[in-house]
Amino acid sequence: MSFSRRAFLKSTAAFAVASGGLKLFGVHEVFGADTVLIPHASHYGPFKAVVKNGVLVGVQPLKHFDPMPTQMLLEGVLSRTYHPTRVQYPMVRRSYLANPRGDIKGHLRGKEPFVRVSWEDALALVADASLRTIEQHGNDAVFSSSYGGWSHAGVLRPQVLQGRLFGLIGGHSVTTGDYSGGASQVSLPHIIGDMEVYSPQTSWEVIRDSTEVFVLVGCDPWKNNRIEYTVADHQMYSRWEAIRDAGVKFVSINPQRTTTDEAMRAEWVKIVPNTDTALFLAMCWHVYRPASTTRPTSTNTRSVSTGSCPTCSARTPTARRPRRRNGPRRSPASRRRRSSRWPTFSPASAPSSPVPGRCSAPTTAR
Structure with missing residues (x-):
């Protein structure tokens, strides 16, 4: 069946499903001829989208790829697909749309409404603004940086595709590092000779066999690893349990008791915030x-x-x-x-x- 994202979001039946709620289907569920299963992979885990008459009606986890689906997949994907806060179409600020090459009334940003436009009009506005900036100020004046890296679990990340586009027309200005590593990406190579964060880490087996005390400082991996930078498979939970069962002592320095503290039976050091x-x-x-x-x-x-x-x-x-x-x-x-x-x-x-x-x-x- 032919199925586009725009048709999927604009479907009137989709809003009826949203009001009634979507469904989580079991791995052995049998579907009728009018239902299509579409394999998909997200930051929250792999699953099959259950689509009926062009509308998403639920998801089906893939247990052979993800043995421990979490709430991020089972409830998050279901709740956000048709949520009213989701932007479904290209939108342009009203004053900018009225005079894109003149007075765009920047002081009204955040104060006036956005107007829905077609994809063709949106692309034309972006192309015109980009080319005019390059002609008047040079490629250095084009700041191409997008933190939409979490929007896609594969290679179709906004900052990658956007960078390739501007690279084809003379280049652009970009940021250094990312907000996850922060200043450590610049400072740590001068201190310990390596970035460390994105370097190969100690294996699970070495930690299990060679560690006596494992200190958790302000972190909750049991919760945080529900999502991953690529596609989550939630294989780490059994590894954490193996480290704990090997006799490793866990100490958690955190203002609050976490899910990881409970799972690892950690000694809790209740530090005062900001100290x-x-x-x-x-x-x-x-x-x-x-x-x-x-x-x-x-x-x-x-x-x-x-x-x-x-x-x-x-x-x-x-x-x-x-x-x-x-x-x-x-x-x-x-x-x-x-x-x-x-x-x-x-x-x-x-x-x-x-x-x-x-x-x-x-x-x-x-």
């Missing part, structure tokens, strides 16, 4: 600190008191500012000028061994 950097610095100091250090002393400071450590529930030494005992009260400006002479604890002079019952993180002056 992860302080935690990592304390951990680095614990590893880096010299073998012998001494606590600083000064006759101009008050005795060391205790304060709450931002990274744990323990109490940690905290340096106090000197207290002026005699003489007239100084002005704020005078106190600020003298503050630079106040002695403080620095990491190089922190105690070499943790105080019983206290955090071993470096102390900080208040």
Whole structure:
């Protein structure tokens, strides 16, 4: 049967199905002659689209490819296909459409409605704007970057196809890296010699056989691996269970208890939000600190008191500012000028061994 995406979305019967809800079919379901099964693969997993009279009526998981379908496939695909928030047709902002080569009234962006146009008109507007930009300002003025990489699980990714198009007409400006790796894509090669994130990782078997403690920092792979950059097959769940059953201890540093914590029976370190950097610095100091250090002393400071450590529930030494005992009260400006002479604890002079019952993180002056 002939079946196009536009006909599929515009079908009046589709909206009737949307109001009644779509269905999840079992793997052994038998269908009539008026029903077509269309194999498909998504970021949420492979499945067969069950199409009846040109309308999607449900999905059927492919258990031999995906032994553990998740809610992202079973409910996500069903709910988003005919959702009213889905953009079904090309749309152009009203003022731009009225005068694409003149005053497009940029100040109305986000304030005025969009107008539906045909695919032919939409392509003509994009082509005209691209060519005019290149003619007036050069190819460097064309910024071609799309974060629609998650829209397709195969090779038809917007940034790939868009890049090929502009590459054929002289080039374009693009971004470096992506938002997943962030600044680490630039910094890590200078620190450890490799990007690490996209490099070959340690195999499941090596982790299972050679790991004693596995630390999870602010992550929930049991939940996150419901989707993948290509087509999800959800093969990792049995691997995680094998690592856990081999006796590996899991420690989770996270403000909230996660699905992975429960599945891996992890020890939960309930860190305070926004203190992860302080935690990592304390951990680095614990590893880096010299073998012998001494606590600083000064006759101009008050005795060391205790304060709450931002990274744990323990109490940690905290340096106090000197207290002026005699003489007239100084002005704020005078106190600020003298503050630079106040002695403080620095990491190089922190105690070499943790105080019983206290955090071993470096102390900080208040």
